[in-house]
Amino acid sequence: MKRIRVFAPGTIANIGCGFDVMGLALDGVGDVVELTLFDNKDEMAEESCNCIYKADACSLCIKNSSNVKLPADPAENVITPAIVKMCQAYSARQERPCHLHIGVEIQQKIRPGSGIGSSAAASASAVYALNAILDNAFSQEELVDFAMEGEKLISGTPHADNVAPAIIGGVVFIRGYNPTDLIKLPVPDNFYCTVVHPHITVSTKEAREILPKAVERKDAIIQWGNVGGFVAGLLMNDLDLLGRSVKDVIAEPYRKGFIPGYDDLKEKLLSNGMIGVNIAGSGPSVFALSKSEEEAELARNIMEEHFSSLNIEREVYVNKVGKQGARVL
């Protein structure tokens, strides 16, 4: 058997303006999985596993030893479709079809529904781990494609704005799909992201369904102006331009309703020097970008105070924007 432990970071999708096309990796928070490739089914059977998921190219056993509750049925775990798709692709590349026996132990887990890419960190860490064991048989783009199967399970749409930065790190821009076209943007050294996760449950699906299917053309134009500004801001190392671009006329107006006192919180953060504030992914987490650790800590205090005054439990993470994505531990 071969065994490996992998970390994949939490991520902020959209980053204010890049709905479905952009995400960033956080530096300190993420999932840890230990993945085992067994030599055969007997070896796999020796490990106690309640429930083995069988597909044509693999048998998969997922154990959760994190302190976060996850669905018991492997068919409902995002890791499953990602690993199944990857095994199918691997099998198809061999001279004759093969069947892999895989065990995944989830050892550390971002709380689901937090808006910092909990599902993406899970599927990203699993596919990254399997790829490492398979001598990097697949490219980063292919891993992103596999991991997106997990996002499809959760939200109904395969999107890469969390899984791509979870795998690749930094700020990743997804130009398009079929094939997946990823651009890793440069990240300045002093680029901080403070994230608050208020304990309000909003599912990705619910957060997507609240959005209208069509966008006024004038709003779409505002949005792609900001997308271009954000990309240019990073590539030109102009964080003020980037900050001016962290604006969202597509999702924020609808999703902020899930977050008590959102407008006040945002105003307070911006007037205290944060360069950009918005909803992390589909929410309910809120992020603030800043240029120093002091400002990032100030954002933490403002966020703590805001939700404390509303009697809402929360966690706050202060992170640099992580240059690294998934990695072997």
Add this chain to the structure above:
Amino acid sequence: MKRIRVFAPGTIANIGCGFDVMGLALDGVGDVVELTLFDNKDEMAEESCNCIYKADACSLCIKNSSNVKLPADPAENVITPAIVKMCQAYSARQERPCHLHIGVEIQQKIRPGSGIGSSAAASASAVYALNAILDNAFSQEELVDFAMEGEKLISGTPHADNVAPAIIGGVVFIRGYNPTDLIKLPVPDNFYCTVVHPHITVSTKEAREILPKAVERKDAIIQWGNVGGFVAGLLMNDLDLLGRSVKDVIAEPYRKGFIPGYDDLKEKLLSNGMIGVNIAGSGPSVFALSKSEEEAELARNIMEEHFSSLNIEREVYVNKVGKQGARVL
């Protein structure tokens, strides 16, 4: 009196993906105006002028000595609202209100309706000329704002995707308005643009009205993925990435109907190595981006042949993407 001659280049708005947020300057084609600031109305009266337009901060006389027919009424000329707005702003900055006496002679003119920014070249050259006479009293962003008044007259909406590159040169990205936020993107040395103007008249207004007011969210996402890819392509000097991003799901599907055989022409150009092909601005001109003069000339031949076989008169311009915008001659 003070007198100055100014050139402002033709421009390609949208450049495939950046509807209303992006445009590029062409290197060899444009408008030439000669602008005179008279010392008083008597001096102005000495010059023969059929029709003086009077506003609170200026009196304006426009003469057309180009070989292109233009509206005789100055109220219908894009130069008028641009210069009037500029004079109002200039007057407001003086200790006491002032009134400028201005003559503009249009000496060389891009054919209106060509889709390469004819109206923008006119208003850009005029405001640039007046600013040069006024010792650069205004910033580039302010000049863009004034020139946009001309676009508003023509199309009903003030947009900067032609006037900004006509004034500033290169490829200009407009992050947003109020205030106008412009990003001048770097232009590689070997970056060519071939443009064909088939003699079909499509007004900007008509070309805008054919577009639906709302965009499917999924299409908007495709579009802003390409906008980010285009911006990154220029900033990373990756013309292949840029080429993959020259795609339009917003305007091209509707506007291509104005251009006979558009799909065939595009396919022929792309299969012959052009990195991106699309409709210039609101059409009916079509542009092809390429990486060498040879390819740019090949594009010319393909375009000539295409419209010749359809018995449609046309002009073809082969240009480098111009790094310079408006300039004193």
